[in-house]
Amino acid sequence: xxxxxxxxxxxxxxxxxxxxxxxxxxxxxxxxxxxxxxxxxxxxxxxxxxxxxxxxxxxxxxxxxxxxxxxxxxxxxxxxxxxxxxxxxxxxxxxxxxxxxxxxxxxxxxxxxxxxxxxxxxxxxxxxxxxxxxxxxxxxxxxxxxxxxxxxxxxxxxxxxxxxxxxxxxxxxxxxxxxxxxxxxxxxxxxxxxxxxxxxxxxxxxxxxxxxxxxxxxxxxxxxxxxxxxx
Amino acid sequence: xxxxxxxxxxxxxxxxxxxxxxxxxxxxxxxxxxxxxxxxxxxxxxxxxxxxxxxxxxxxxxxxxxxxxxxxxxxxxxxxxxxxxxxxxxxxxxxxxxxxxxxxxxxxxxxxxxxxxxxxxxxxxxxxxxxxxxxxxxxxxxxxxxxxxxxxxxxxxxxxxxxxxxxxxxxxxxxxxxxxxxxxxxxxxxxxxxxxxxxxxxxxxxxxxxxxxxxxxxxxxxxxxxxxxxx
DNA sequence: CTTTACGATTGACATTTATCAATTCATGCC
DNA sequence: GGCATGAATTGATAAATGTCAATCGTAAAG
Numbered sequence: 001x002x003x004x005x006x007x008x009x010x011x012x013x014x015x016x017x018x019x020x021x022x023x024x025x026x027x028x029x030x031x032x033x034x035x036x037x038x039x040x041x042x043x044x045x046x047x048x049x050x051x052x053x054x055x056x057x058x059x060x061x062x063x064x065x066x067x068x069x070x071x072x073x074x075x076x077x078x079x080x081x082x083x084x085x086x087x088x089x090x091x092x093x094x095x096x097x098x099x100x101x102x103x104x105x106x107x108x109x110x111x112x113x114x115x116x117x118x119x120x121x122x123x124x125x126x127x128x129x130x131x132x133x134x135x136x137x138x139x140x141x142x143x144x145x146x147x148x149x150x151x152x153x154x155x156x157x158x159x160x161x162x163x164x165x166x167x168x169x170x171x172x173x174x175x176x177x178x179x180x181x182x183x184x185x186x187x188x189x190x191x192x193x194x195x196x197x198x199x200x201x202x203x204x205x206x207x208x209x210x211x212x213x214x215x216x217x218x219x220x221x222x223x224x225x226x227x228x229x230x231x
Numbered sequence: 232x233x234x235x236x237x238x239x240x241x242x243x244x245x246x247x248x249x250x251x252x253x254x255x256x257x258x259x260x261x262x263x264x265x266x267x268x269x270x271x272x273x274x275x276x277x278x279x280x281x282x283x284x285x286x287x288x289x290x291x292x293x294x295x296x297x298x299x300x301x302x303x304x305x306x307x308x309x310x311x312x313x314x315x316x317x318x319x320x321x322x323x324x325x326x327x328x329x330x331x332x333x334x335x336x337x338x339x340x341x342x343x344x345x346x347x348x349x350x351x352x353x354x355x356x357x358x359x360x361x362x363x364x365x366x367x368x369x370x371x372x373x374x375x376x377x378x379x380x381x382x383x384x385x386x387x388x389x390x391x392x393x394x395x396x397x398x399x400x401x402x403x404x405x406x407x408x409x410x411x412x413x414x415x416x417x418x419x420x421x422x423x424x425x426x427x428x429x430x431x432x433x434x435x436x437x438x439x440x441x442x443x444x445x446x447x448x449x450x451x452x453x454x455x456x457x458x459x460x461x462x
Numbered sequence: 463c464t465t466t467a468c469g470a471t472t473g474a475c476a477t478t479t480a481t482c483a484a485t486t487c488a489t490g491c492c
Numbered sequence: 493g494g495c496a497t498g499a500a501t502t503g504a505t506a507a508a509t510g511t512c513a514a515t516c517g518t519a520a521a522g
Contacts, residue, residue, distance in 0.1 A: 044457055063369075065377040065455050072372060084362040084369075093369045093457050116358070123354055127347070130361035131315035137368030138294075138315075138324045141303060144375050145415045146296040148478070176500065184376045186480060191501050206488085224296050226275055226324050379508065407470065417510060422471050437470095437518095 001032045001105070005055050008078045009105065012053075014129045018122040022115045030107040041096040041104065048085035048092050050106040054078065057102025060178060061094045071181035074099070074174065084130065086112055099174050136231045143227050149185040150193040154221035155228050156183060157202065157209055163230070168214070172207040232263045232336070236286050239309045240336065243284075245360045249353040253346045261338040272327040272335065279316035279323050281337040285309065288333025291409060292325045302412035305330070305405065315361060317343055330405050367462045374458050380416040381424040385452035386459050387414060388433065388440055394461070399445070403438040 006027060009015055015023055032055065035041065041052065044063055052059075059075040072094050075081050085092050086109040116123045143152055156179075160170045172179060180190035194204050200220035201213030211217055237258060240246055246254055263286065266272065272283065275294055283290075290306040303325050306312050316323050317340040347354045374383055387410075391401045403410060411421035425435050431451035432444030442448055 063373050063377075063457070065373055065458050066382060066453060068377050070373070070376040072369065084365040087358055088362045088366070090366070091457075093366055093373070117355070120351060120354070123351070123358065124348070126358055127318055127354065127361065130358065130365055131319045134315040134361055134365045134368060135319070135321070135324055137365060137372060138303065140372050141368060141375065142294050142296055142301070142324070144372065145301040146294070146299045150478095151297060187500070188481080188502085189479060192479090195501095222297060226294070226322075227296050381508095418470070419472085419511080420509060423509090426471095 001027070001055070005032075005103075009053055009055070012078055012080065014080055014083075014125050015122075017125045018115070019119050022119040022122050026107050026111060026115055027105075029111040030105045032103060032105050035098045035102050035104065037098050037100050037102075039098045041098065042082065042092050042094075044092045044095045046092055048082055048088075048090060049109055051083060051086045051109060051112045052081050052096070053105040053107070054081070055103040055105055057104075058099040058173060059102060059104070060097050060099050060174075062097070062181070063094045069181070070184065071178055074178070074182065076173075080129075083126070084133065087116070087126065087130075089113070099178065132231045139227050139231065144184055146227070149183060149189055150196040151221060152183045152185075153190070153193045154197050154200065154202075154217060155223050157197070157211070158217065158221055158223055159228055159230070161211060168211045170209050172209070176207075232258070232286070236263075236309075236334075240284055240286070243309055243311065245311055245314075245356050246353075248356045249346070250350050253350040253353050257338050257342060257346055258336075260342040261336045263334060263336050266329045266333050266335065268329050268331050268333075270329045272329065273313065273323050273325075275323050275326045277323055279313055279321060280340055282314060282317045282340060282343045283312050283327070284336040284338070285312070286334040286336055288335075289330040289404060290327050290333060290335070291330050291405070292327050293412070294325045300412070301415065302409055305409070305413065307404075311360075314357070315364065318347070318357065318361075320344070330409065363462045370458050370462065375415055377458070380414060380420055381427040382452060383414045383416075384421065384424045385428050385431065385433075385448060386454050388428070388442070389448065389452055389454055390459055390461070392442060399442045401440050403440070407438075 009027070010023060015026070018026075030053075035057075041059065054075050054077050056077050059081065061072045061075060061081060062069055063072055081096060082092055082094065089109060116126055143155070147155070157170060161168060164170055176190055177187045180187045183190065185193065197217065197220065198204065201211060201216030203210045203212050240258070241254060246257070249257075266288075272290065285306050285308050287308050290312065292303040292306060292312060293300055294303055312327060313323055313325065320340060347357055374386070378386070388401060392399060395401055407421055408418045411418045414421065416424065428448065428451065429435065432442060432447030434441045434443050
């Protein structure tokens with residue numbers, strides 16, 4: 001692993017307050033793996049053997065049920081996934097696949113649990129991270145139950161734009177079919193939702209979406225901090 | 232507070248492993264409050280001042296957005312709510328109201344955070360509880376995104392029955408409008424979903440639902456442990 | 463006992479979303 | 493450049509869900 005990658009991981013809220021030796025042990029025990037796009041890293045219902053840290057690339061978390069499949073989240077560098085399954089030593093509830101060529105640090109679950117038991121500051125950071133993750137999921141449930149597809153899309157665009165600096169444009173980093181699944185709709189429905197928000201201050205050219213009239217988009221999306229503010 | 236109530240709280244996974252003095256301090260600092268039905272206990276967007284423990288009665292967690300309202304969960308005795316908001320010292324994402332005459336133990340957030348910092352076993356229990364809560368929410372997202380309303384109802388009934396001992400019948404402990412909101416649909420739609428599952432091995436008389444043909448219901452519901460198994 | 467209130471149900475209809483098929487568009491490959 | 497592949501879009505239709513209004517049922521209040 002490159003030194004700057006280790007530094008970036010160290011900067012994560014989850015690891016930032018851990019003791020030096022805790023972090024060293026976690027990294028020592030971990031494997032840094034490279035994967036091509038489209039590789040399934042973990043499979044729901046498998047035992048959670050490793051905590052995963054996306055160092056480079058892009059990972060899609062998804063799940064199946066009732067004969068269908070849905071995207072739960074997209075993990076960008078530097079991000080952690082399936083912390084909860086590892087801590088409770090349980091099976092995965094979600095699968096993961098690479099959307100791009102990716103580098104992933106895999107830390108054995110046993111090492112994570114031992115580090116937590118040995119380092120109170122690390123355990124405290126885990127509490128904060130889990131609480132944030134929980135609140136993110138509550139927001140997802142609210143988003144899903146309270147809004148129509150077009151509303152979810154409009155608010156997603158506003159969030160992405162804000163995260164990218166609020167310059168009024170967003171480049172989609174993955175296929176639209178993935179976005180449609182993340183937003184809880186079919187690809188066809190996403191196309192129609194895009195057509196809908198075009199009449200509310202948005203222009204779309206391929207993977208680039210521009211906010212041409214923010215007031216109009218805000219009027220349509222009606223964002224709420226209790227759903228849309230990043231946790 | 233009655234001794235048996237204190238004992239019941241002590242038995243919760245969240246408190247079971249805490250040191251005796253930690254638990255004593257949490258209970259000492261807490262207020263045991265009685266509320267009539269229909270009282271709003273907490274309001275989303277308010278600062279999370281207290282951890283709440285339902286000692287008796289029934290509490291509905293709900294949230295608003297996009298001009299609508301939805302039920303997030305029902306908390307029965309003995310259950311804890313809004314742990315995550317208290318730990319991160321943030322605002323509530325959900326509101327809470329009593330559905331029945333209820334008794335609620337309210338523990339100041341500062342006390343909970345101090346107890347966590349002072350008692351590693353308590354902090355460890357918090358990690359486990361948060362991880363379970365997180366996984367419950369992941370399951371809720373999957374349930375909501377992957378299933379139709381009637382499927383959610385069928386699986387809810389199977390779950391309730393299993394929790395009640397698997398005897399093939401369930402008495403709804405609250406209004407159907409609340410159930411419809413919990414399942415993410417309108418009351419009218421719930422009536423129709425009930426009509427649908429009547430053709431799949433269920434009979435409904437008022438608040439009592441009977442599973443008359445479990446095989447048929449299972450065939451329709453297609454339950455999955457990764458969505459329906461209690462966390 | 464009657465009245466009243468309110469939740470639950472039903473019917474009619476509108477909106478939202480999904481499905482299936484056909485077509486267009488973009489991209490990599492030869 | 494031309495072709496092949498797969499994603500994205502569009503159209504037609506069906507299914508699921510929501511809305512509005514009317515009715516039914518039940519339980520509390522007088």
